[in-house]
Amino acid sequence: MKRNKLLIILISIGMMACNSKDNSLLVDVYETSAAGNKLQKIEASENTKADVEIRINPDEKFQEIIGFGGSFTESTAYLMNQLGKENRKQILDAYFGENGARYSLTRTHINSCDFSLSNYSYAPVEGDKELKHFSIDEDRDDIIPMIKEAMVVSKDGFKIMSSPWTAPVWMKDNKDWKGGKLLPEYYDTWALFFSKYINEYKKEGIDIWALTVENEPLGNGYNWESMHYTPEEMVDFVSKHLGPKLKADGHDVKVFGYDQNRDELNEWADIMYKDEESSKYFDGMAIHWYASTFDYMPEALQYTYAKAPNKMMIQSEACVDAEVPHWNDDAWYWKKEATDWGWDWAPEEQKHLHPKYVPVYRYARDIIGCLNNWVQGWIDWNMVLDTQGGPNWANNWCLAPVIVDPKKDEVYYTPMYYTLAHFSKYIRPGATRIGFELNDEELMVTAAQNPDGSIAVVVLNMKEEAKEIKLALGEQESSFRIDAQAVQTIVIHKEK
Incomplete structure (x- = not known):
């Protein structure tokens, strides 16, 4: 009986880990900033208090790049x-x-x-x-x-x-x-x-x-x-x-x-x-x-x-x-x-x-x-x-x-x-600009889906304070920080 309970607990933990993994976007984030970053790769964070949300809408398609x-x-x-x-x-x-x-x-x-x-x-x-x-x-x-x-x-x-x-x-x-x-x-x-x-x-x-x-x-x-x-x-x-x-x-x-x-x-x-x-x-x-x-x-x-x-x-x-x-x-x-x-x-x-x-x-x-x-x-x-x-x-x-x-x-x-x-x-030749929703008028954003399926999101922060951002695509999301006075490109990769 104890063994069964332990098995159930382990399965539950495994499912939670899988769900957590499934809910995270696979991203690479690169930043250039007044503070000195030059296409520097930065790590995504686990911040759940992001004030800025960018939601990507790949079904909304515009011009070819x-x-x-x-x-x-x-x-x-x-x-x-x-x-x-x-x-x-x-x-x-x-x-x-x-x-x-x-x-x-x-x-x-x-x-x-x-x-x-x-x-x-x-x-x-x-x-x-x-x-x-x-x-x-x-x-x-x-x-x-x-x-x-x-x-x-x-x-x-x-x-x-x-x-x-x-x-x-x-x-x-x-x-x-x-x-x-x-x-x-x-x-x-x-x-x-x-x-x-x-x-x-x-x-x-x-x-x-x-x-x-x-x-x-x-x-x-x-x-x-x-x-x-x-x-x-x-x-x-x-x-x-x-x-x-x-x-x-x-x-x-x-x-x-x-x-x-x-x-x-x-x-x-x-x-x-x-x-x-x-x-x-x-x-x-x-x-x-x-x-x-x-x-x-x-x-x-x-x-x-x-x-x-x-x-x-x-x-x-x-x-x-x-x-x-x-x-x-x-x-x-x-x-x-x-x-x-x-x-x-x-x-x-x-x-x-x-x-x-x-x-x-x-x-x-x-x-x-x-x-x-x-x-x-x-x-x-x-x-x-x-x-x-x-x-x-x-x-x-x-x-x-x-x-x-x-x-x-x-x-x-x-x-x-x-x-x-x-x-x-x-953003590579043949990419298609796609839609997005943004709840912060102080940022500028554009997004495009490349021929290989990856999505590039470029963010410009002209303010003198950093911002915490949540990027969402469907049910998946990722959080990260954009520095004050910075340009950032987030590449969302296709799941392997």
Whole structure:
């Protein structure tokens, strides 16, 4: 009899242990914080007094995620050439390796841009309408080798979006690198230019996934390479020239319109997506974040999605203006001290959109805000810059997630690098954004289910106090603490 009682007790304890195990989510938690964590793995807790609850709803599905990453610019690739082999490899591993950020979506420029060493075009010969002298030789010393090395490092591969800042000056009405418009007599030549670019890169073993028609078609105040389009002009060029040419030449490449700030996105959506004829060659809209340091403009993103739910949105460029000598001070990236172009240059009625800001918050807040409003990919600007924020022929200094001093062969990974990795490393291409419920308005959250079934939840805590969180999925849950001023990624694994 006593033996039976003992057996019953042991069975009961075993069942309780099983139930306890069954009720716990299998999670890995990674944190980057102002206190010094850098993608640090932290342990889940048994805290039952969590004030914050995040409930994941995987049955509520939204957009597919294309990827996250940064840009191959001439400035970045040139600096990589100045480093020793060990540091060069370390950076490529940090961005593309399995133990690094695993970048999956990238961008590069067609012809020169502000982050080039000088002005150049692949078609320098004036009047060469058939582009017989077209050549990508300018890219062979820097951009092309860097892309190829990244391809070797990347296990899953990555997509490349290419954008022109301007056509060759001889095709433009002002015959200048800055501003002006493409002359109608060269519309077909400029369309041929894109086709040749894709072909020449393909010969190098590099596939171009997507094109944007023009970087910042509204201009940049004539400060560096640019070429202006109205929405109507861009639609005309794409629908009658670029789209048909790419199709005729057999290019399976995506075409994105606009490629500038979200504050004028609605107007472009209205015209690009006016009807089947205007939109048929556009695969989506490319956008930038420079209209505001804090407002990710969800209304414009929602409006654009509603206008064309079958088209994509890709955030194609973002960066922090350079703040010398703060570049290697971790603490600075967590303080509200950074300023952007609008701090000095914005019209008075737009000044409120450009206050001082916290760089880490700006990145994490914008990525989360974009994902929660139908954006499918997010691309940072330069991957590597020097301690001044260049090199840059236009003296348009900016920061990058990785800063190098080529003279000393030194490398500094800023907190922005780790912030971006919270998304790129754990939310993989082909993931689907899923629903969640959150009872704390002070946190920002997004969630996505990866193709392998794992779920990545990214949490941003901008408050100066830590928070205790309970994460729930169905009947299972896990508790953990997010530090003050921190970004956290929780990976929920499938039960084995």
